Amino acid sequence: MYEPREEVNSSLSGTARDVVQARDVQGGIHFHAPATDRVRPPVPYQLPMAGQGFVNRRAERQALDRLLDDGLASAQVLLVTGTAGVGKTSLVLHWSHAVRDRFPDGQLYADLHGYDPQAPVRYERVLESFLRVLGAPADAVHAEGEHMAAAFRSWLAGRRLLIVLDNAASASQVRPLLPATPGCLVIVTSRHRLPGLTIREGAWRLTLDVLDQDGSVALLRSVTRGYRDGDDPEQVAELASLCARLPLALRIAAERAAGRPLMHLEDLIGELRDESGRWEVLSADGDEESEAVRPVFTWSYRALPSDAARLFRLLGLHPGPDFSDTAAAALAGVDVRTARRLLDVVAAAHMVEQTAPDRFRLHDLLRAYAADQARLEQTPQERHDALSRVLTWYLHTADAIQARVAPHEPRVELVPADAGLPELLFADEAQAMRWYEAERDNLVAAVRAAASSGLDRIAWQLAVVLRAVYMTNNPFQDWLATSQIGLEAARRDGDRGAEAELQESLGMAYAQSQCLAAAAEHYESALTLRRDLRDTFGEALTLNGLGLLELRRRNLAPAQAALEGSRALFAALSDGFWEPRVAVNLAQVELELGYPAGALGPLRRGVEVFRAHDDRHAEGNALRLLAAAELDSGNADAALAHAEQAVAIATEIRSAAAEGYWLLALGDAQRATGQPTQALASYRRAATLQEQLGDRTRQAAAWDGLGQTYLQLDRAQEAAECHRRAVVTYRDLEQTWETAQTLVHLAEALDRAGTPQEAADARADACDLLTAFTDPRAVRLRESMAQR
Secondary structure (H helix, E strand, C coil): CCCCCCCCCCECCCCHHHCCCECCCCCCCCCCCCCCCCCCCCCCECCCCCCCCCCCCHHHHHHHHHHHHCCCCCCEEEEEECCCCCCHHHHHHHHHHHHHHHCCCCEEEEECCCCCCCCCCCHHHHHHHHHHHCCCCHHHCCCCHHHHHHHHHHHHCCCCCEEEEECCCCHHHHHHHCCCCCCCEEEEEECCCCHHHHHHCCCEEEECCCCCHHHHHHHHHHHHCCCCCCCCHHHHHHHHHHCCCCHHHHHHHHHHHHCCCCCCHHHHHHHHHHHHHHHHHHCCCCCHHHHCCHHHHHHHHHCCCHHHHHHHHHHCCCCCCEEEHHHHHHHHCCCHHHHHHHHHHHHHCCCCEEEECCEEECCHHHHHHHHHHHHHHCCHHHHHHHHHHHHHHHHHHHHHHHHHHCCCCCCCCCCCCCCCCCCCCCCCHHHHHHHHHHHHHHHHHHHHHHHHCCCHHHHHHHHHHHHHHHHHHCCHHHHHHHHHHHHHHHHHHCCHHHHHHHHHHHHHHHHHCCCHHHHHHHHHHHHHHHHHCCCHHHHHHHHHHHHHHHHHCCCHHHHHHHHHHHHHHHHHCCCCCHHHHHHHHHHHHHHHHCCCHHHHHHHHHHHHHHHHCCCHHHHHHHHHHHHHHHHHCCCHHHHHHHHHHHHHHHHHCCCHHHHHHHHHHHHHHHHHCCCHHHHHHHHHHHHHHHHHHCCHHHHHHHHHHHHHHHHHCCCHHHHHHHHHHHHHHHHHCCCHHHHHHHHHHHHHHHHHCCCHHHHHHHHHHHHHHHCCCCCHHHHHHHHHHHCC
């Protein structure tokens, strides 16, 4: 049963459009659209290391060189196709590393997992990752794929990047990841011909065949050099033929031969020939791609010690192709030291690839082969137990991350772990997040694997635990996928409390990705469940989230009603932690309605409570709101003092996001106290920070503040220019309320600049926009415009 703890933290920042609802937000979470004017964007270098022992492929590399030398007059797509294990990725990576200097804006890489047992990677997930690494603003990362694809194309315009999309399953998986302008080269690898890319996108196809006989022998010789230099050339050639001249099979066979230097090659060939015959009998229905390598796999697999062979076949049950030594230990039910020793044995046989000191990877053919061996040699109960162990390990380790990243987030009473399961403890949040980034794909795969294997409780518990990480950095595709899978698992498990929690999780994810209508549906579903379960604490939390959602939508009356309901429930529970936080949220509604007097008391109390709890970020944000309330009440000196305290806290906690935002309040107070020079400095600093953060909404607010300050200094033309920049940004972001307010300021600047007709047009535009709002503040503003 899901039982939330009542130690929950919340922070709220932004205008009604910018509200963030999360229970423990570390750093800045922003809502804005793609910015094409960022300075010095980061240069990604994502190409994986190219493997050792690459031979031949001279003709193919020369063909690639000619394509590049012909120039990138238009956006180019290169499609490298060929059977499994033929060396597509190896060729592409070796060539890409050789020419990466031709792409000064960096290289992007994504493994699309088109042929893994799990579902291929969705293009939305890749876009999300690419946009983040390119430094795109957070609002470019969206729940809707078309939104992100458009942002990605805009972000690549005028840049020269090399993009490698490995293991594509279909053209539809690739197409949204293609740039639309000249300068970039996209290389796609696939086992399929993907005719759609050649027909619609004009992709140039390079088809890899198996190595010729000389190349196959050269590859065998390169691996066995120093171990078997005296082998008969004819026997080496026969070994190459038995491996079907397929690079993957050749490497495995060469490693096997190098590991037995005293055994005659003729005897090794006899073993392999025997395995080939056995496989022909056992795999009459096997697919053509894997038939060539399976005898080689079996040959090497049977040579493994029994404990190493057991680990290898259990690795086929791991939810993802990439894994750590600790995950392998959990899967096999052994300690980490034993797992490392066994992995070394398997890696020495070239049956698994080591990618980092503690991480390994299975080629998808080897992964399928390992899974087949597990089905043949392990009982159903043994397979179930192994999968349950590793999934439980992921669950408990993710919970350890939550303890570091979001210690106040409600916790789940976890499925118990076996006594011998390895335990990971994190020294700090940074170490915890490094583990999360390394295991991010596996965590999503673990939720899927648990749900598909009947381990519903693990599935929904892992989805709930992961939300604590997701809401701090907004990986929307992962968040939405795991929450939806978890929700279905909770329903099958009959746990309505967990169902409510995951409905709320989906509401949060959709809200933070600006899909506000979908967010409202999930919040309403969560609220119904909370009330049916008589979960008062949960109902109060959901009402708070729903109120913040309505505040973001500027539906102020519903926002106020939901937040008042939340505060009343927390007060009835005597919850001294949550009640003042909801009161601060209500105070922001009062400010948006234009009633600052009603906001002063709750904000002052909030400052005291947050200070007592040493919650510096919440204290600073309450001080920012208190400064705005004092300013609207005519107390400019008090506003200035509060804003100065808020900015000092931002500097103390080293939060650029908080500093950039709270400087806006300081600039407002400085203008009101007759310090325009200081106000200019505050707004300029805020604009610079917001540009670095990629927050266009708050950058536009800084421009609007600069405009009002320039007007105070009788510099009307400069004021109008600043307001125009802000209006363009707000319109681009479809922020109607902010656009209307800034048009009012623009009209004042245009009047002072001596252009009354332009000023009248701006007022008319503002009045039209304001008709969408019925709250008192909007009505007063519209009436004042109509009277001009």
